[in-house]
Amino acid sequence: MSIISSTQSSIVAQKPGLPKVVIATTAMLLFISFWRAAAIVLNDLGSSAFYAGAIAEQAIGKAAPWFILAIMLFAYAVRSMYIESCSMFVRGGVYRVVKEAMGSTLAKFSVSALMFDYILTGPISGVSAGQYFTGFLNDLFARSHVNLTLPINSTSAVFAIAVTIYFWWENIKGIPESSGKALRIMYVTTVMVVVMIAWCILTVWVRGAHLPPLPGKANLTFAPEALGWLRLSSLPHTVALIGILIGLGHSVLAMSGEETLAQVYREVEHPKLRNLEKAGLVIFIYSFVFTAGVSFFASMIIPDAIRPQYFGNLISGLSMNFVGPYNLRLGFEGFVVLVGVLMLAGAVNTAIVGSNGVLNRVSEDGILPHWFRHPHPRFGTSYRMLNLVVGLQLLTIILSRGDIFILGEAYAFGVMWSFSMKGLAVLVLRYKQPGKRDFRVPLNFTMGNVEIPVGLGLITVTLFALSIMNLFTKQVATIAGVAFTIIFFTVFEISEKITLKHGAKHQELDMFNLESDGELTPASLSVRPGNALVMIRNSNALYNLAAVLDRINPRQQDVVVLHLRVLSRAGSGGDELSQEDLFSTNQQELFTRALSLAEKRGKSIHLAVAPATEKWEGILRAAQNLQSSTIALGISSWRGIADEARIAGLAWESLPEPRPQLTLEIYSPSGQEHVFYLGPHAPRLTNKEIDLLHGIWLELSNEVAPEEIHHHDVVHIALEELSREIHDGRRQEIIDALRKHLSNNRQRRAPNT
Amino acid sequence: MAEPKNPGLFAVDERPATPASPSCNGLGAEFVVNVIFTTWHGTHAALRAASRWARCLDARIVLWSPQVVPRQFLVTAPPVSRAFTEQRLQSLVGAYCEDMEIMIRVCLCRDLEPCVLNVLEPDSVVLVGGTKRWPRTREQKLACLLHAFGHRVLFIPTKENVPASVTTFKRIPN
Numbered sequence: 038m039s040i041i042s043s044t045q046s047s048i049v050a051q052k053p054g055l056p057k058v059v060i061a062t063t064a065m066l067l068f069i070s071f072w073r074a075a076a077i078v079l080n081d082l083g084s085s086a087f088y089a090g091a092i093a094e095q096a097i098g099k100a101a102p103w104f105i106l107a108i109m110l111f112a113y114a115v116r117s118m119y120i121e122s123c124s125m126f127v128r129g130g131v132y133r134v135v136k137e138a139m140g141s142t143l144a145k146f147s148v149s150a151l152m153f154d155y156i157l158t159g160p161i162s163g164v165s166a167g168q169y170f171t172g173f174l175n176d177l178f179a180r181s182h183v184n185l186t187l188p189i190n191s192t193s194a195v196f197a198i199a200v201t202i203y204f205w206w207e208n209i210k211g212i213p214e215s216s217g218k219a220l221r222i223m224y225v226t227t228v229m230v231v232v233m234i235a236w237c238i239l240t241v242w243v244r245g246a247h248l249p250p251l252p253g254k255a256n257l258t259f260a261p262e263a264l265g266w267l268r269l270s271s272l273p274h275t276v277a278l279i280g281i282l283i284g285l286g287h288s289v290l291a292m293s294g295e296e297t298l299a300q301v302y303r304e305v306e307h308p309k310l311r312n313l314e315k316a317g318l319v320i321f322i323y324s325f326v327f328t329a330g331v332s333f334f335a336s337m338i339i340p341d342a343i344r345p346q347y348f349g350n351l352i353s354g355l356s357m358n359f360v361g362p363y364n365l366r367l368g369f370e371g372f373v374v375l376v377g378v379l380m381l382a383g384a385v386n387t388a389i390v391g392s393n394g395v396l397n398r399v400s401e402d403g404i405l406p407h408w409f410r411h412p413h414p415r416f417g418t419s420y421r422m423l424n425l426v427v428g429l430q431l432l433t434i435i436l437s438r439g440d441i442f443i444l445g446e447a448y449a450f451g452v453m454w455s456f457s458m459k460g461l462a463v464l465v466l467r468y469k470q471p472g473k474r475d476f477r478v479p480l481n482f483t484m485g486n487v488e489i490p491v492g493l494g495l496i497t498v499t500l501f502a503l504s505i506m507n508l509f510t511k512q513v514a515t516i517a518g519v520a521f522t523i524i525f526f527t528v529f530e531i532s533e534k535i536t537l538k539h540g541a542k543h544q545e546l547d548m549f550n551l552e553s554d555g556e557l558t559p560a561s562l563s564v565r566p567g568n569a570l571v572m573i574r575n576s577n578a579l580y581n582l583a584a585v586l587d588r589i590n591p592r593q594q595d596v597v598v599l600h601l602r603v604l605s606r607a608g609s610g611g612d613e614l615s616q617e618d619l620f621s622t623n624q625q626e627l628f629t630r631a632l633s634l635a636e637k638r639g640k641s642i643h644l645a646v647a648p649a650t651e652k653w654e655g656i657l658r659a660a661q662n663l664q665s666s667t668i669a670l671g672i673s674s675w676r677g678i679a680d681e682a683r684i685a686g687l688a689w690e691s692l693p694e695p696r697p698q699l700t701l702e703i704y705s706p707s708g709q710e711h712v713f714y715l716g717p718h719a720p721r722l723t724n725k726e727i728d729l730l731h732g733i734w735l736e737l738s739n740e741v742a743p744e745e746i747h748h749h750d751v752v753h754i755a756l757e758e759l760s761r762e763i764h765d766g767r768r769q770e771i772i773d774a775l776r777k778h779l780s781n782n783r784q785r786r787a788p789n790t
Numbered sequence: 791m792a793e794p795k796n797p798g799l800f801a802v803d804e805r806p807a808t809p810a811s812p813s814c815n816g817l818g819a820e821f822v823v824n825v826i827f828t829t830w831h832g833t834h835a836a837l838r839a840a841s842r843w844a845r846c847l848d849a850r851i852v853l854w855s856p857q858v859v860p861r862q863f864l865v866t867a868p869p870v871s872r873a874f875t876e877q878r879l880q881s882l883v884g885a886y887c888e889d890m891e892i893m894i895r896v897c898l899c900r901d902l903e904p905c906v907l908n909v910l911e912p913d914s915v916v917l918v919g920g921t922k923r924w925p926r927t928r929e930q931k932l933a934c935l936l937h938a939f940g941h942r943v944l945f946i947p948t949k950e951n952v953p954a955s956v957t958t959f960k961r962i963p964n
Contacts, residue, residue, distance in 0.1 A: 064866045064898040065905050077861065211870040217901050300861050304900065387862075393869060394862030401867070417874025 068306035068639050075319035076223040077301050081294030082324050083226060084384040087377050088165040089291040090332030091348040092445035096287040098258035099341070102249045102332040104288040109325045111285075112292035114496050115456060116317045117478045119295055121493070122463050123302040124310055124475040127637045130299045131459050132398065138462035138469060141404075141533070147458035148399060149525035151296065153518055154451025155395065158293070158388035159430040160437065161444040163200045166381035167193025168349035168441060173374040176357065180367060189349055194439030197385075198431060204386040205427040208393065211418045222379050229376045230327050232369065233355065237334040240360045246337035252284060262442075263287060265510040282506040286453075289503060290445055291328050293452045297387075307591065307639030310475050331355065349441055352377065392426040393419060403536035404529045446511045450518030453504040460497035464490065557599075557662045562643045564595035566664035571598050571642075572656060572671075576623075576630040581671040581704040582642075583634055591640045597663055598631050600624055600646045601655045653688035657715075661697050668715075669702040678703050682713040689715040821847050824916045826906060826936075827855035828929040833882060835946045836919030841886040843917075851886070852893045855879055856905045859898050868898055906932070907939055915942045922947040 094101035122134045131151050136144035171192040178185045240246075250256040257280050261268055264283070272279045298317070305312045335344065335351050339358045347354025356370045397419060399405045413420040437443045463478075467490050480492030508515050559566055569589060571582045582598060589596060602624075628644050635642040649655020660668050673681055685701055699715040722730070730748055733755075738746045763771055823844050825836045837853065844851050857875060859868040868875075875896055883892045899905035910916065916936050920929025922945065933945040 065908060066865050067900060067904050067908070069900075208869070217903070304861070390860045390869075391862045394860065397863065397867065397869070412871040412874050417870040417878070419869060419871075 066304060066636070069301070069304050070306060071312040071316040071319065073220055074301045074305050074312070075316040075323070076220045078294065078297045078316065078320050079223055079226075079323055080219045080380065080383060081297045081387055082292070082320060083223075083294075083327060084162055084165075084380045085290050085293050086324070086328040086331050087169065087352060087381060088161065088349075088441055088445065089288065089328060090335060091351040092290060092442055093284075093288040093332070094336070094344075095348050095442055096260050096263035097284045098256065098260075099336060100250050100252040100256045100284070101288065102329065102336050103252045104284040105291050105332040106329045108285060108288045108291045109321075109329045111499065112295065112324065113317070113321045114478075114492070115292060115295055115460075115500070116298065116321065117476075118460055118463055118493060118496050119298045120310070120313055120317060120476050121474060121478050122459065122466075123299055123313060125466065125470070127303050127633055130296060130395075131455050131462075132395070134466075135458050135462040138465040143458065143462075145404060145526055145529040145533075146522065147455055147462075148395060149522040149529065150451050150454035150458065150518070152392060152395060152451070152525055153521045154293070154296075154448070154455055155388050155392035156426065156429050156433065156521070157444065157448040157451055158391075159201055159385045159427075160197060160433040161441065161448050162381040162384035162388065163197025163430075164193045164434065164437070164439050164441050164444055165349070166200065166378045166385075167196030167439065169353055169374045169377040169381075170196055172347070172350040172353050173370055176353075176367060176370060180363070190439035192439070193349070193441075194434050194437070197434045197439065200382050200385050201389075201427060201430050201434065204382075204389050205423060207386070208389050208423050209413060209418055209420050210416050219383075222383060226376050226380060229372060230323075230330075233352070233373070234326070234330055234334075236359045236361075236369070237330070237338060237355070240338050240358070241334075243360045244338075249333065249336040252281065254280065257284060259283065263510060265512040265515075267509050279506070282502055283510050286449065286503050286507045286510060289449050289453055289507075291324075293448070296455065303636055305639055309637060309639035312639070314476070350377075388430070389423065389426055393422050396422045396426070399529065404533040406532050406535070443513055447514040447517050449507055449511060450514040453500065453507055454518070454522075457497070457500040457504045460493070460500045464493050464497050467493065557645060557647060557659050559664055562597060562645060562663065564597055564643050564663065567666045568595040568597050568643075568663060569667040569669060570656075570660050570663060570665040571596060571669045573598055573600050573627060573631055574671075576627045578671050578706070579630055579634055580706050580708065581669050581702075582631055584704050584708055584710065585667075585669045585702075586635060586638045586640050586642075589640065594666075596635075596640070596642045597665065598628075598642045598644050599656075599659055600627055600644075601652065601659070602646065602648045603650070603652050603655065651688075653685050654691070657685070657688050657692055657699070660699055661692055664697065665699065666697075667700045667702060669704065672703055672705045678711050682711075685713070686715055821849040822911075822914070823847070823849045823851050824910060824914050825851060825853045826916060826918050826932065827853060827879070828918060828920045828932065829948075830882070831948045832919030832921065832929055832946070834919065835948045836917040837883060837886045839919075839944070839946050840917050841890065844890055850891060850893065852895060853879065853883060854895050854897060854906065854909060856897045856899055856902050856909075858902055858905075859900060861900060865898050865900065872896070903932070903935055906936065910936070910941060913940055913942065915944075917944050917946055919946040919948060 090101065090105055093105055097104065126133055126137065132144050132148045135147040168189060171187050171189050174192075175186050175189075178187075254274070254277060257274075259273060259280075264273055267273055267279075267283070273283055274280065298313075298320075301316075302309070302313055305316065331352055335347075335355050339347060339354050343358075344354065347357075352373045353370050356373050357366050359366050359369070396405060396409060400407060400410050400422075409421045409425070410419050411421055412418065433444070433447075437447075467488060471488065478490065478493040478496065480490070480495075482489045482491060559568070569585055571585050573579055573582055582596075585596060624646060628646075631642060631644065645659075647655060647659055649658070656668060656670075659665075668685075672678060676684075681703060682701060689696060689699070696716055698718050701713040701715055703711045703713070705711075730751055734746065734748050734751050737751065759771070823840045825833065825840050827833045828836075833853070837851070840851050843849065855875070857868055857870065859865050863869055876894070879894050879896065883894060886892060895909065897905050897909055916933075918929055918933040918936070920933075921927045922930060926934070930945065933943050937943040
């Protein structure tokens with residue numbers, strides 16, 4: 038399935054006398070299955086399984102796996118908050134949703150926090166990959182009796198720098214990144230996870246093991262650096278809630294990567310929201326088993342005495358402590374390292390591409406100078422943004438000197454504040470934009486006319502509680518995060534003011550390529566005969582398109598969305614219409630809204646604009662040329678429905694032969710549908726009429742036996758009789774009977790209307 | 791080259807500007823030779839071969855350039871600027887459009903293979919240029935995929951003579 042919204046452009050050559058080079062750029066959005074969507078999100082989310090458990094245990098002790106478990110469960114709730122925001126904004130990341138709910142200032146704050154998240158994702162993933170790689174090399178050296186041990190942190194830092202520079206260069210060149218690649222990485226990762234869990238179970242079965250201690254007050258042993266400014270206070274040790282919040286605050290890394298869900302939503306196929314929920318469930322099960330599983334099994338299998346030495350590469354430590362021959366374990370460690378490097382290096386790339394994408398979006402919005410978007414002279418990419426992002430990432434790696442725990446602390450700042458702001462925005466929107474939503478976070482109650490969103494409120498309060506607790510316990514993160522956010526926020530503010538001063542206002546409209554001078558045919562629009570032709574004219578009244586998209590199965594029927602430019606007869610003659618005459622900004626906005634509706638439902642539409650001198654002539658000509666079976670339009674503000682249908686019928690009679698059979702559907706804003714048939718068609722019989730027909734058939738079938746008689750034979754005879762009587766002088770009698778029938782019908786319907 | 795007045799909207803006339811000359815094989819001017827942009831050198835080789843074929847067959851050349859846009863970007867706003875891509879492609883085809891029209895279609899997409907499969911008409915004649923070796927290159931894999939979907943595909947290796955070394959996945963009917 039695809040939406041083909043064509044974009045811009047064309048360069049028509051050149052010097053007189055030379056042949057033409059025509060360039061057309063088309064954007065093609067292919068909708069993806071929920072499996073593929075889940076794979077894309079898991080690629081980002083799953084990478085944190087390689088380091089989150091160890092970072093949490095280092096900070097809060099042996100009870101850490103329970104906190105990771107709690108965070109994975111909480112992540113499911115956070116995901117439902119994302120699903121609600123996706124149901125409202127198809128193209129909504131943090132920036133868009135927060136801006137819609139709470140205005141531009143807080144949106145800029147959120148996007149600054151998100152940038153901090155992206156900037157940190159690269160270094161933490163690169164360093165983590167380096168830790169796995171270096172650990173494996175050291176194990177190999179030991180196995181080969183080579184007397185060499187690489188320093189873990191500095192080698193990891195060098196590795197991370199190398200990976201970051203590699204991806205910087207690839208992004209400068211403009212490398213492609215496909216969702217197919219994400220799916221393949223997830224296949225390999227799944228193999229690793231399955232083998233790892235099976236081996237873990239075998240090891241536990243052979244050796245026996247104990248679950249990690251429950252997170253009671255006695256079992257929470259905070260490292261001094263895990264308490265930050267609270268280390269001088271007794272609160273973490275005396276107030277259980279504070280202790281738990283600190284523990285959770287050190288485990289939140291496990292749910293980083295949720296923002297990707299908002300990115301993929303636009304491309305999820307129909308039924309969009311249900312598929313997103315399925316993707317959410319797949320992500321939950323997978324990350325729950327993988328991330329929480331790693332943390333629990335590591336605690337159960339790796340002896341306490343040696344576990345700290347594997348805090349940088351916990352899964353490697355797990356594989357080296359399985360039961361089985363050493364070489365086999367080393368081989369599996371190699372596999373783990375391969376998968377880890379693939380996922381984590383992929384996350385480095387995702388971080389660079391993601392921050393480049395965010396900066397491009399805010400630059401388009403005018404809150405970052407256009408200077409940043411200047412294309413690279415050789416590769417055409419926004420190299421200044423890439424240089425800025427990668428420069429900050431390299432600086433971060435150097436400052437951290439490859440210490441994964443410092444990076445982990447800092448990383449949590451961006452993750453938590455962007456989540457918190459998103460949660461607050463969705464909560465605010467419950468009151469600012471009340472009304473119907475396709476999905477709501479559960480647990481909603483109503484008091485009078487006021488909705489109390491308990492579920493959403495609890496999620497938001499928890500997110501803010503964790504963010505605020507992290508402010509006190511993570512000194513490095515707080516100082517670095519606040520400084521970074523203030524700098525970015527200030528740049529955004531100043532830049533926006535400058536842009537506004539120059540009067541440039543960004544309008545978020547899709548761009549369309551108008552392919553002119555062609556007839557509207559099924560081939561020119563790549564649609565099948567029997568398609569539904571939906572007429573649109575007002576971007577605020579697309580309810581007819583919404584209704585058609587809701588009921589249509591795109592595998593069986595295509596949807597053509599046509600905007601008719603009705604021109605006065607005087608204006609239609611003479612010169613040919615220019616593209617600007619036919620397709621102005623209004624039409625661009627109209628088509629953008631139409632595309633947005635289609636995207637929201639994950640269904641294809643094919644857009645077209647055509648000129649006409651008379652409305653119904655234009656519509657029916659288009660339907661005839663496109664071999665449509667249905668015409669759907671909204672109710673007219675100045676003409677009654679029956680009158681509209683009558684005029685359509687008259688226009689149909691003027692069509693050149695062969696005239697198509699068409700179903701005319703007129704929708705009202707409430708969603709009520711009025712159906713009319715244009716041209717000869719089989720009537721829709723009422724139950725009473727069918728009973729009458731069947732009764733006559735029963736009566737006559739005995740009379741003509743053994744000849745076979747069908748219901749249509751009865752209709753045939755009846756119609757011939759009626760026709761004969763009309764022409765045999767009983768015309769007036771029949772017309773009177775017909776009038777009486779219509780009058781009876783009207784009286785019967787009156788009480789209902 | 792004039793900039794469009796209304797950004798985002800510009801007319802594209804896809805039809806040949808001049809009537810086609812009499813064909814040498816009776817296939818007529820509607821015959822289209824599709825070239826898929828792979829690598830710079832590969833596409834050069836494919837275009838060179840395509841231009842010879844197109845002259846003989848009175849065919850039109852359509853160069854498809856699928857450009858994969860990461861999901862972090864809007865599909866309509868790729869990280870590589872559109873103007874840059876179009877300029878680069880124009881300079882690429884410059885040498886081959888002396889006596890024929892070449893249509894360049896840039897397709898912004900998320901995944902290369904589904905995009906190419908979607909844009910090509912059924913049973914199209916497709917030329918894919920690239921390096922030929924074992925294990926198979928991305929270009930070879932693409933050619934195989936297109937062949938599997940019923941297109942008539944010719945793989946043009948970059949390092950060998952053209953068209954003597956053309957690898958035909960399916961022969962074009964005489």
